[in-house]
Amino acid sequence: MKVSKRLCLLFLVITVNFSPLHLVKAKSGEAVIINIGKDAKVFLYYEDTYLDGPPLNLLSGDTLKVDFNKAFSSPVMVYTPEGFKHLGMGFLIMPGDTVKLDYDAIQESILFKGKHQAELYFAKQLGHLPYSLKGPFDQISYGSKTPFEEFLAEWHKISLDSEKLIKTLKFSPAIRPEIASYFEKAIRLRVFQILLIPVITQDADKPLRPLDKVYKDAVTSQAKKLKIFGNFADPISIDAIYTLRAYAMFLARINGKYGEFGEQYEIIRNDYQGKLKELALYSIIKNLDAANEDITPLLKDYKELYGKENKYALKLVERGKLNNVNLLADFKLNDTLYASNNQEITFFDILKKNKGKVIYLDLWASWCKPCLEEMPASLKLADEYRNKEVVVLYLSIDEDHEKWENSLIDLLIDAPETYRFKNVEKAGLKEKFKIGAIPRFLIINKEGVVRYAYAPRPHEPKLEEMLDNLLAK
Structure with missing residues (x-):
C-alpha cells in the first residue's frame, strides 16, 4: 500500500518558562509575551526546530519569558491559531521585545500590541495573503487536470505580488532589518512551496501526471535563486524543512517516482548536509510513524548517520514504545x-x-x-x-x-x-x-x-x- 506523499504538517515547538507576572518588561537577552485578555486562553506554537512538544497555553494575565541566551536563535517566529483552527497569524520576537496579546472572540483572532506595532501589523497581514504562512495546500485549489500553463500564470501573479511586498518591507523604516530579512525569506519559501503544489498534491493511488518542460524549468530556476542546495535556511524554520521536502518530491517526480516518504528520505540523505538535513529526515520518519507505517529501516539508518544517542533518534524510539x-x-x-x-x-x-x-x-x-x-x-x-x-x-x-x-x-x-x-x-x-x-x-x-x-x-x-x-x- 502506498503512503500518501502529502507533507504532514509538523509543529516543531520549544517550551519556555511561564511566570504569573502581569506587568513586566523584557530584560536584556529575553522577550516577553503577555496575555492581556480578560478571559480567553491563548495558544502559542514556537517555531524553533531544535525541539518539539505541545503548544503552550497562556492564561489570562500570564506572562511568558523567552530566553534567547539559553534556547533560541534570533528572531523567533510565534504562531497563534486563528480562531483556534488554523495557524493563521504569526509574529516575530527578538531580545528586548514585549508583546501583548488579546483574543478577540467576535472576530476569532488575536490582537497584537507592542513597541514594534508596524511589525506586528505586517505579520498579521501576511496571514490573509495568498502566500500566507498558513500552508500551501489550500492556497490555489487546482485539480490534477489544470493545465500547467494556467497554473504558472496564476503563480507568476503571486510571485510578482510577493516581490512588491518584499520591496515595501525593505523600505519600511519601522520594521527592523532582522525582521525584514526573516519575512523576506519566509515569503520566498512559501511562494516556492506554492509553485510545487502540482507535485505535492499528486494522489499516490493515481497514475503519475507527467510534468511538462516549462513547469520543470520554472521550478529549477526558482530552486537556483533560493540556493536550495546551499545554506538557504538560516535560521532553520518549519518552512525551510517543508520546502526542502517538497523539492525532494519534485526531484523524485522528474525521475518517474511519486516522492513518497522513503523517496524523500533517500534524496535528502544523499544530496544535503547540516542541521537542516538532520531535521528534515527526522520529520519524514516521524510523519511515516504517524501514518502507522514501519519506520524500522529508516530509523536504523538515521541512527547510523547521527548515532544512537542523537536526541531525535531517541525521540523516535520513545515514540515507538508508546505503541506497547x-x-x-x-x-x-x-x-x-x-x-x-x-x-x-x-x-x-x-x-x-x-x-x-x-x-x-x-x-x-x-x-x-x-x-x-x-x-x-x-x-x-x-x-x-x-x-x-x-x-x-x-x-x-x-x-x-x-x-x-x-x-x-x-x-x-x-x-x-x-x-x-x-x-x-x-x-x-x-x-x-x-x-x-x-x-x-x-x-x-x-x-x-x-x-x-x-x-x-x-x-x-x-x-x-x-x-x-x-x-x-
Whole structure:
C-alpha cells in the first residue's frame, strides 16, 4: 500500500518558562509575551526546530519569558491559531521585545500590541495573503487536470505580488532589518512551496501526471535563486524543512517516482548536509510513524548517520514504545475523571469495565474546532461498531467544567462513554502520551494495551481496518 506523499504538517515547538507576572518588561537577552485578555486562553506554537512538544497555553494575565541566551536563535517566529483552527497569524520576537496579546472572540483572532506595532501589523497581514504562512495546500485549489500553463500564470501573479511586498518591507523604516530579512525569506519559501503544489498534491493511488518542460524549468530556476542546495535556511524554520521536502518530491517526480516518504528520505540523505538535513529526515520518519507505517529501516539508518544517542533518534524510539504500553500496569496513568453524570471515576475503572473490547480513545475539548469537526465522523464510527465489541471513549481536556457539560448537551448527548480529566495539568495519561495538540486518538486492544498511540482520525479509511484487525485477535 502506498503512503500518501502529502507533507504532514509538523509543529516543531520549544517550551519556555511561564511566570504569573502581569506587568513586566523584557530584560536584556529575553522577550516577553503577555496575555492581556480578560478571559480567553491563548495558544502559542514556537517555531524553533531544535525541539518539539505541545503548544503552550497562556492564561489570562500570564506572562511568558523567552530566553534567547539559553534556547533560541534570533528572531523567533510565534504562531497563534486563528480562531483556534488554523495557524493563521504569526509574529516575530527578538531580545528586548514585549508583546501583548488579546483574543478577540467576535472576530476569532488575536490582537497584537507592542513597541514594534508596524511589525506586528505586517505579520498579521501576511496571514490573509495568498502566500500566507498558513500552508500551501489550500492556497490555489487546482485539480490534477489544470493545465500547467494556467497554473504558472496564476503563480507568476503571486510571485510578482510577493516581490512588491518584499520591496515595501525593505523600505519600511519601522520594521527592523532582522525582521525584514526573516519575512523576506519566509515569503520566498512559501511562494516556492506554492509553485510545487502540482507535485505535492499528486494522489499516490493515481497514475503519475507527467510534468511538462516549462513547469520543470520554472521550478529549477526558482530552486537556483533560493540556493536550495546551499545554506538557504538560516535560521532553520518549519518552512525551510517543508520546502526542502517538497523539492525532494519534485526531484523524485522528474525521475518517474511519486516522492513518497522513503523517496524523500533517500534524496535528502544523499544530496544535503547540516542541521537542516538532520531535521528534515527526522520529520519524514516521524510523519511515516504517524501514518502507522514501519519506520524500522529508516530509523536504523538515521541512527547510523547521527548515532544512537542523537536526541531525535531517541525521540523516535520513545515514540515507538508508546505503541506497547500496558495501561493497567502503570498506576500513574490511573487518572481521576468526571463522568457525564458528574460522578468521579478512575481511568482504570473504565478500562476494567471495557475489558475484552477494543477501545478507540478520542481526546478532545469543547474549544477545539478541529475536534468538533471530527465529531460527526466519530459518532458515526461509534454507532457502526456499537455491536462489535468496540467502544469509543470521549475524554476531554477541558478545564472549565460548565463549558464541558454544555458541549455534551450539544454534541455527545447520546454518547454513553464521555469523561473529563479532573486535573488535566497533572494527568498521567496526558504526560505519558505527550498529549498537547488535539484532537488526538489512541487505540487500545482487548487486554488494555495501547497498540496505536497516534491512531488515525475518525474520517480516515485506514481506521476501520485497524479496528477490525484487533477485533479478530
